[in-house]
Amino acid sequence: MLSKSLGCSYLEADDFHSQANKEKMSKGIPLTDEDRIPWLETLRDAIRKKLESCETVIVTCSALQKKYREILRCADPEYKCGDYRNCKLKFVCLDAPMEVLASRIIVRSKNGKHFMPVSLLQSQLELLQIDKAEGIHMVDATVSLQYILDSIVALLSNNKLNSM
Ligand SMILES: Nc1ncnc2c1ncn2[C@@H]1O[C@H](COP(=O)(O)OP(=O)(O)OP(=O)(O)O)[C@@H](O)[C@H]1O
Ligand SMILES: O=C(O)[C@H](O)[C@@H](O)[C@H](O)[C@H](O)CO
Numbered sequence: 001m002l003s004k005s006l007g008c009s010y011l012e013a014d015d016f017h018s019q020a021n022k023e024k025m026s027k028g029i030p031l032t033d034e035d036r037i038p039w040l041e042t043l044r045d046a047i048r049k050k051l052e053s054c055e056t057v058i059v060t061c062s063a064l065q066k067k068y069r070e071i072l073r074c075a076d077p078e079y080k081c082g083d084y085r086n087c088k089l090k091f092v093c094l095d096a097p098m099e100v101l102a103s104r105i106i107v108r109s110k111n112g113k114h115f116m117p118v119s120l121l122q123s124q125l126e127l128l129q130i131d132k133a134e135g136i137h138m139v140d141a142t143v144s145l146q147y148i149l150d151s152i153v154a155l156l157s158n159n160k161l162n163s164m
Contacts, residue, residue, distance in 0.1 A: 001149050003058040006156075009050060013061030016043045026115040030123040040071040047075035051088055063091070064127040066134065084134050090161035091134065092152055094141035098125060135162040 003010035017025075021035050031039075043061065050057040063069045069091060073079045076088040098121065105118045130136050137160065139151050155161050 001145060002152055005149060005153060006056065006058065008056040008058060011043065011046055011050075011057055011059045013039075013043050013059060013063075016046065022115045025120060026117065028117050028119045030120055036068060037071065040068055044072050044075045047072065047089070048077070051075060051077075062124065064124060065129050066131050069134070082133075085162050087162075091136045092155065092161065093130060093136050093138050094148065095138045096141040098122075100142050101125075137161060 014022075017039050021031055021039060024031060024035065040063070043059070047057060047059060059072075061072070063072055070081065073084075073087045073089050079087045079089075102118050102121055105114075105116060105121060108114045109117060137155055139148060139155075141148060
């Protein structure tokens with residue numbers, strides 16, 4: 001929705017998972033760093049290609065930990081570790097309480113549309129770690145999709161990302 005509204009390209013991180021990672025998650029087994037690092041590196045390389053051709057790209061990704069986001073930030077060849085403000089990659093966190101996320105995942109898995117079972121939600125939230133210094137904007141994800149879209153477009157057009 002956001003990429004369409006901006007007229008830019010879009011990458012969904014789940015499309016970069018290996019079959020083995022997807023099978024593991026569908027069995028309710030949380031991924032480890034060993035599983036995640038090659039996945040994040042492949043996604044990083046895909047983002048880098050977009051940046052090299054001066055494209056804007058929207059990426060949706062459960063980049064739960066700072067160290068995972070650091071891998072993605074390296075898609076910007078000029079990124080210097082910790083220099084979040086000057087990094088070309090900007091992060092927005094779609095924030096919702098566990099119960100809301102759980103009910104959405106349950107509906108989605110009932111439709112057979114996704115490999116992610118609700119049993120993995122707890123382990124995902126336990127990993128979620130955001131350092132204030134990263135300047136990541138939290139966007140309320142309990143509201144309508146249109147309102148979420150408008151909030152992110154406003155952050156982008158006011159150049160507010162990374163300026164907390
Ligand atoms: N603001 C919203 N209001 C109502 N339903 C929503 C909203 N956002 C997402 N959903 C629903 O929640 C489910 C999960 O959304 P979606 O697949 O976009 O999440 P995601 O962030 O990509 O999740 P994951 O990281 O697990 O892939 C979908 O069925 C979607 O329709
Ligand atoms: O790092 C991980 O454990 C995975 O990337 C997960 O976060 C799922 O793929 C995602 O939540 C479902 O979309």
